[in-house]
Amino acid sequence: MTLKEIAEVLEAKVLCGHDRLNEEHESAFASDLMSDVLTLGDYNPVILTGLCNMQTIRTCEMGNLDIIVLVRRKKASEEMIEEAEDEGMVVMESDFSMFKACGLLYQGGMQPIF
């Protein structure tokens, strides 16, 4: 799916990385635990998470993961958006639950990593 399509199906608000919305991505990974997202080796899946603090951005930065979907009505702080922008990340916010967001992306053709 393109990032634009992902934003549409999740009815998500894109906070930064607007210039990257035409990128096409194949895989996604969902977790609220940050060490989990650091187990992914060289993959760069779309990350869905309900964890919404500076560590979300920091951890993704460490793992070279640069597309983040905040689910469960979580709202990113100004500080988070600034840091994500500096890193060239795409960050969006969806009001949907983790289950619904994952289900919709799976239905749209996004693949799991394992």
Added chain:
Amino acid sequence: MHLEYQVFEADFVNAGAASSAIKKTLKQLNVNPQIVKRVVVALYEAEVNAIAHAYGGMIYADIDADKIIVKVVDKGPGIPDIEWAMQEGNSTASPEVRNMGFGAGMGLPNIRKNVDRLDVQSTVGVGTSVEMEVRFV
């Protein structure tokens, strides 16, 4: 090149600052991006552990042409059973630490997976030292 950073107990606001600085340095030195990622993931896990589970400490990094050696030395309380702590899923993270997104019990196993050499030493009541080496070639 020798670099040093101090980290403080429960200082989640700055957790990752040292790892981030070392990431930038390695990038500037043109180290292969996949190797940079391995170093940074391992170091970040160790940095967060010193902040989340220990009373803070120091990070020492030595970079030369073909490898990086990083040592994270904290001020206690130490790990009573290192073998237990090294197993996937084992964690004593407090609710506060879990709220920050940590406590999967994946940090030490993650470190082991990403480095070429790992040496964890710990004395209860004194502190823990995590030394890791990643070779660039």
